[in-house]
Every structure is written in C-alpha cells, then in structure tokens.
Amino acid sequence: MIRKINRDPVEPAAGNGILSRRIFLEGTLAVGATGTGLSCASAEPLAVQPWMKTPGSGFVGYGQPSPFESKVVKAFLPSPATPGVGASRTPLHLLEGMITPSGLHFERSHSGIPDIDPDQHRLVIHGLVKRPLVFTVEALSRYPMQSRIAFIECGGNSQVLNAPQAQPLNATAIHGLVGCSEWTGVPVSTLLDEAGVEPAARWVIAEGADAAAMSRSIPIAKAMDDALVCFYQNGERVRPSNGYPVRLLLPGFEGNMNVKWLRRLKLTAGPAMSKDETSKYTILLKDEKAWQFVFPMEVKSFIARPSPGLALRGPGFYEISGLAWSGNGSIRQVEVSADGGQSWAPAALQGPILPKAPVRFRAAWQWNGGPAVLQSRATDDTGMVQPTRAQFAAERGLRGVYHYNAIASWRIDEMGEVNNVYA
C-alpha cells in the first residue's frame, strides 16, 4: 500500500531528535519548524543523457546487477590454505527490505561448497524407522511443496560484540551472518511419515554431502513441526553456496542446524554429539558450564542505516532503517533511541510481519549535528525483549561466542562519522 504524504509537522517522540513514527504511518515529510533539505542553492539545468539517444543493450539469460552496484558484494576474509572454510557475509548495510538476494545470502561452510550433480544426489532416511527409504532429487520434487519466508542466522553472528573493546567494524562485518529467503520444499514430516517413525526415535541426525559431511542432531519434534527439505530459494533452485540441490530449513533455529547439501536423516534415540554440537555452537557460561543444544536464535535487531561507512552529510532529516527478527515468533515492537538508550520511541514496522522472518523497521530522526548514540531494541510476540549488553553479560558472561543478541550501538560524532561502540 502506498501512503499519501501529509506535510504536517511531526512531533519529537524521544530524546536527541527521534521523531514520531507518524511520519511513516501517515507519510508526513516536513520536520517540525526546522525541516531541512540538503541545500537551498538552485539545481543545475537538466541535460538529456546519452542513454536516451541510442538503444540500450539486448537480452541476457541471467540478469546481473548494474555495474554501478559492483560494491554490493558479500564480505569475507580469504582462507588460502583451506578455501571454503569460514564465512562470507550478507552486505546488510547496502541492502533494503526483508529478503536477501540469493547471490548475497551469507554462507558458512566447513569444507567448501561441493559441486553436486543433482542426478547423482540422494537423500536417505534410516535408523529408527519402519522402512528405510532413499530419494532422488527428482522423487523429492514430486511431493506437494510449501513455501515460507524465513531468516537463517548463523549461531556465530555478531560474536565480535563479546570482545572487551568495541572493534572498528561495520554492520556487515558484525551482523552479516543472517539472511532471509522465500524457501520452498517438502515438509520433513511428509518424508518421515512415509518412512514410519519408530516410537523410540527422539532425534534426527542430519548430514550434508560436503567434504566435511557436516552433521547435527535435531529434536524429532522440530523435524515433525515446521522443518522443510528445500529446493527453491527466492523462486529459483537453491544456490550451491546455500545447499544445492537440497537443504534443510529449521525456521528460527541456529543456522548450523539447517544442514546444507542434505544427504541423510538418521533417526536415533539420542543425539550424535557431533563436533558442531559439542566443540562448537555450545555456549560457555560465566562458570565452567556450557549450554549445549541452544536451538532458537532469540529476539534481535540492529540498525543498518546509518551505520559505519555510511557517514551523515550534515544535520537534518535521516531515516533510521534496520532489521529485527526472532527465532521464537513474530516481532511485536522495535524501539529506537538516539541518546544511548536513555529514551526510546517505537519505530514503524514494514509489513508483512511474519513469524521467524526479519522485519524492516524505520524511524525518523532529525540530527542536530551533535553527538548521538543510535540503538534499536526489539520485542517478540512471546514478550521477550532484546537485552542490553550488560543484561546479556550478567546472564551468561561474554565467553559464550555464540547467539549474541544484545542491543548494538552506533556512535555518531560531530562530523557525522558512525562507529561501533558499547553504550
């Protein structure tokens, strides 16, 4: 729906220039009495551009972004001796909306991206089932399918915010291990029902067909609830980096469990205790104990714009835009602050608001040119509120590495430069 613009002044809603979200709800644009554009000088006379005088180029089989957008790429550190280990990050500070373009969706892989021939690929279901079954990709694609829009967030996302000192990094480097797609596939429950689950089965060990045979144990309740074996990502076949030809989707659960290149589901009474559910993806607490099997990615948000590298160009009106999500449900509210959390005002939420999917939030801000600390704080429909860094640390310490979801802060200085800080 397009909203009409109403030019009534908008009242402040929180300290240091945060304006009422009425500006989005009603489309208001003028800002108080001091509304400012960038410049009052007259614009140049308009020229007729060369691309209006000769025909443009012809068709291509697979469209690419404009060459002028060549900086919008995933961010990663090369790992020359062991390429394909590690992660590449979604360029969150350069994107809008809730869907991540498939080619920009973050990747985490443990032994590179396998080059899988879909005709040779098989998915086997065995263990505590009445009938062990094997499926070709072609057979899987004959079942009735379902689509859902869901985020996938790596359990290790934002882990650098555990560091004692705030690092000079941007939104992509800090939060870029999250992406959202429309995923389409077959419910895991359909396939498990066909195999016939034995009553003793409590866990499903999922395994990938990569060189690491990445493996995770999933509670059977999740597998039977909303798990999907996905073929399609945003309408086209899943990208190799995201699990071609088939991957597991466990909406809301930590990314590592959404096993890519899925080749095997083994039903068992107990978990496998695989490397990635013992050595990794466990959360060492303040004492010597570690939480194990931490499934949901809990409520979280961050501000994508303004953010480091996207400096402000002088005092005036700015839209604050970011993403909020919860692995436990839907986002109910996002609040923003420009004074480091002393005062908050609700942001406008851009629909659709879907469970276990990110929501784009927007707030209007009148920057007065002075120092500011921007923060966002999300609440989900279970009532869980994103913790402050101090609350987060009080519960679990800062040695846990994984599942960091505390409120993040950008400091703006008088020059308009934006930096990652703890506030």
Next chain:
Amino acid sequence: MSTPKRIAGCLSMLTVASAALAQAPQFGQPIAPADIAPWDISIGPDGVGLPPGRGTAIEGEAIYVAYCQACHGEKGIGPSNALAGALVGGIGTLAPDKIPVKTVGSFWPYATTLFDYIRRAMPFQESKSLTADELYAVSAYILHLNGIIGATDVLDAHSLPNVRMPNQDGFIPFPRNPK
C-alpha cells in the same frame, strides 16, 4: 476396476476420493540397511557405529605428523591455520574469568566425537581417506597428547567410548528451547 454399472457414477467418485485419502504420495525407494552402510558414518557417544580396528598413540604419531601437523601444529599446539585450531591443551582454562582455550582435551565431552569427526572430515584435503586402524591410532595420539590416555593404551570399538573426557560433565541444557 469392476464396478456394477448402475451405481458406477456414484461409486467411482467414492473410489477416487478414498483412493486419494488412502494414498499419500510415496516416492521413496526402500533400501536395505546393508546398502546404507557405506553412508552411515554416525558414531554415537555410546560407541554405536564404531568399526573394527585398533590403534595406539605410538602408532598414531607418524600419521599425525604426515597428515595433520601442517595445519594443527606440532603436538597439536600452535596451529599454522587459525581456523583449524589447537587440538591439545587448555585444560583448566574454562574456570571463571579465564580466557578459555577450548580443545579436544579441555572442552570435548566425548572421545567418540573425535573419531567420528576425523573420519568424516579430516585430513582436510582428503577426508574419508584414513583406514579404521589409522583413525584409532591418530585419535589415540591426540588423546595422549592431552594426557587423557597412555602412550600404549589400545583404542578400539570397545575402549574408545569408555575414555572419560575431562569436561564430560561440563554441559547443561539451554533453559529456553521450545518444547
């Protein structure tokens, strides 16, 4: 299908409907457990899935030096590849307020995980290439470097699950998982 003609219209609709209800699509192909075996590389913490074979730390040293040391460092310490990480040391560093050094020795709860993981994923450039004896031996070497077993202790399908790891009781459930 042989249906008496006079009720054919009515009945055939019923037949179609009940056939549709009775037969959810079934496109999986049955497969015998023996034919799955080459793919079934999961090893449980109880040792289920461990293959026959045996090895000791003394035998494992040469395998480690040849296939693992380049990335994981001499004696499992000081890895040249940061992503690979140290496999040895760190015992005692989980204590409150210390900087944790999480290794096989200091952090892993089960020795079976070591065999399972090396078999499926290591050596990095050529995973699934070591024999069962080599896997037992190199696992024994890493456990021995961590002071968990002796140099001549034999690891096999029986003894490996009985190795008690220093941090076996270090894990607790997350209190906020969905039911």
